[in-house]
Amino acid sequence: MTLGAFISQLLQVAIALALAPLLVGWVNQCRAWLQNKSAPSLFMPYRTIRKLFMKDAVVAENASPMFRLSPYVVFGAMCCAAAIVPSLATDLPFASAADAIALVGLFALARMFIALAAMDIGTAFGSLGARREMFIGFLAEPALLMVLFTASLISGSTSLPTIVEALARREFAIYPSLAFAGVAFTMVSLAENARIPVDNPATHLELTMIHEAMVLEYSARHLALIEWASALKLFNYSCIGIAIFFPFGIAQGGDWAGVLGAAPALIAKLAIGGFGLALIETLSAKMRIFRAPEFLGTAFLLAVLAMLVNLLLGT
């Protein structure tokens, strides 16, 4: 491990931490434009997080240490994930410790902790949210894994940097397996990031909320960490999508000059991706919770189909 690789690793995590709230702000802004509303400031998420850190934490009387530990674990898992996904460079020393399967495992770890914390207080909402979150997760997780497997089969590796290097070297063309995988990945990302049509991040309506129901009891610094972790999750998913489907421009090799060069490309891609997300959210309506398995089942089948197509047609 060279010093340059180490620096690019740290730089990437730092950029992810810094840019993640901005991405959320950007999506909100685009959505407001598309819906003909006046948009909040682009930097609103930063202010929210800062405000939450300042406040006194209010914790339910019967909360166990699990409740207070979980936001940190969720945040830690998302930081690790940000260190694995090549968003700027492919020379990531930490990525050899955890590959694509471990990445899905890290997401699952975060999901499990947040669901357990939601059940900890013992309110009806908490357990409702936990149940729904796990319900979404049991189909979304395998679908995500299948998408990553498709990319792994093409590149012959489950290590994300290797996948990106292999995919970036190919000439630009539409590959049928990646097309299927792309659709599946978009659907999974919507579900996993609590977006319309599966969940609505802006709602607190009892009947429909999933993610918000789980974090209802959180306040102040705990909520700030959870919000930041959610933003980081959206950022990570966007970067996974970019890494698999549009890997061009990511610095290959470890010099941090290349990393800095890759940053504008990343920001441009994120901006387009964020606009796309806002567009999907604007154009679709929230589904009933029991339609979600159909939605995610479709995603899962598409992802499996992508693997099969890949095997049938070759890469």
Added chain:
Amino acid sequence: MTDTGLFVTLATILGWLAIGALGLARPRDLPFISRGLFPAGAIVALLLGFAAMMAIGEGPHSRVLALGLPDLPFHVRIDSLSAFFLFLLGAASAAISVFSAGYFRSSEGTAPGVVCFQYHAFLAAMALVLIADDAYVFMVAWETMALASFFLVTTEHRIPEIRRAGFLYLLIAHVGAIGILLCFGVLQGGQGDYTFDAMRRVQLVGYWPTIAFLLALFGFGAKAGILPLHVWLPEAHPAAPSPVSALMSGVMLKTAIYGLLRVTFDLLGTQVWWWGVVALALGLVTAIFGVIYACVQTDMKRLLAYSSIENIGILLAGIGLALLFNAYGKQLLAAIAMTAVLYHALNHAFFKSLLFLATGSVLHSTKERSLGRLGGLIHRMPWVAWLALVGTLAIAGLPPLNGFVSEWLLLQAFLFTPELPQSFVNMLVPIAAAALVLAAALAGYVMVKFYGVVFLGRPREASLAYAHDAGGFERAGLAYLAAGCVLLGVLPVTVIGIIDPVNSLLIGATALKEGQGNWLLLAPINPDRASYSPLIVLVVIASVVLITIQLVHRFYHGRVRKAPPWDCGFPSQTARMQDTAEGFGQPIRQVFEPFFRMERHLPSPFDREPRYAVTVEDHFWYAIYAPIARAAERLARIVGLLQQGRISVYLVYSFITLIALLFLVR
């Protein structure tokens, strides 16, 4: 090269039997049994585990014991495969014995001394199964194991359901034993020599190897709980005392896996590729079935029993994959799949024992097994709750704990399927991988339900306020298993280094190559393809968590106010408004409705006391077992016609039989 491993194993068996006999001598002396005998059994188990671990790397050693029938002495043998499973037995049962020291009390049922005898006889029988080197010893030990565990399951034999569960277990165990017996009959190939050495030499031809494989799958499948022979697991596990459940689920099921491996990879010289497909398909169906049923259970031990079925399914799928690769000559991949199987067997022994023992502590402290009457135990039983959390995360297959390592290895084996000659097998492998990850994701759902309903939230019954934490012995047992889960999770390369001789024995290749990866980095094929280092992941997550806590508290503050939970403007919320176990499983029940046989009672709007009731039953019970039971009854009734109760009629029977024999034999 000395056969220390074999010697220690035999000494262990004798030691356990001696401990059991001491228990029989003073059956009601509880302090002597719980403070003396069970810890002694644990020490013996630890010695066995250590000696067996040393023996995994050594070549086979065999001995002939001057026991058994005249002209039919006992052959025993230890090789890498036996040594690995002996290691599993010793390492897991040590903790269970320590836990038992604090668990067994005087009760209505069997006297503690007798339980102690049965328990140690069970352990000794399992050890003997693993070193048996002829069909005779194997069957004797196998049946002893079944009987000892039957008596242990029916410890509380005054309760009718427990007797019924024990009977069902015994029945299926014996049906399975017939399969194993027939399998050995086929394997000896008409030579009349039932030692395993002779079986290895016999070259079966034609359909015979396949028949032997299917018989082994049936016989060992009955013990392991492979579909559709799984029905005894969810009955027997709740009935048995928790340490016994832990032993049966954590260790005994693995003896069935051992038997299957022994027959297919060692005794049978040849392997046919489609056996692998059969095992893979059956394993995945079992896994998905088990996990879906686990989602809807309302009894915590039944839930864990179904989760055991799931894990056995995963093991069988891994064996199928190893068979498939081995039959096509892809030894390296077969070795990886086999490593995943063995690793998962070891993992399951640790985390499933941990969870079963934790349910035992909960049961002791609350007298309650139903998930609907538990809750909030993390406040009253912090030790049990936090240690069980390790097991919960491990069984859900989350990094950096041990469940993830075996899952990772298995997925690697799936993913790097090279071009196999049959194209439909090539197509099958990704679909199988999809089914496997689906089962793994559902396991997460099950475990959130299990842990959340039992330990988190608010107590659903007032009596739970008096729950007390587990005692010292129980804590020690749980802590040992939890530490095992963490160690197996973060040191995969070391563990695989220990397991690898089994691969060279069974497959002729090793999963780890020299110079690829190091003790920190697991890279089975080569580091470019895939690598995983759980220790680094653990350290990074832990340090991020600690640094974040420090930074947040330094830059802002650590002030906390306690307040009642937010009630949504509805102040009369009670603990009963939390999700019940039924409620938590409801989405799964709805999505997978055709899988279940459900009877629902919905209240009408006009009921004065509206009640909702749902029972979920197993289709297999009605589709397979009930018809067989009916047919058996009908047959018995027809045979019963012969029974007249008059001696003259019986004399006529004898007369007819004699005439018939004379006529036939002449």
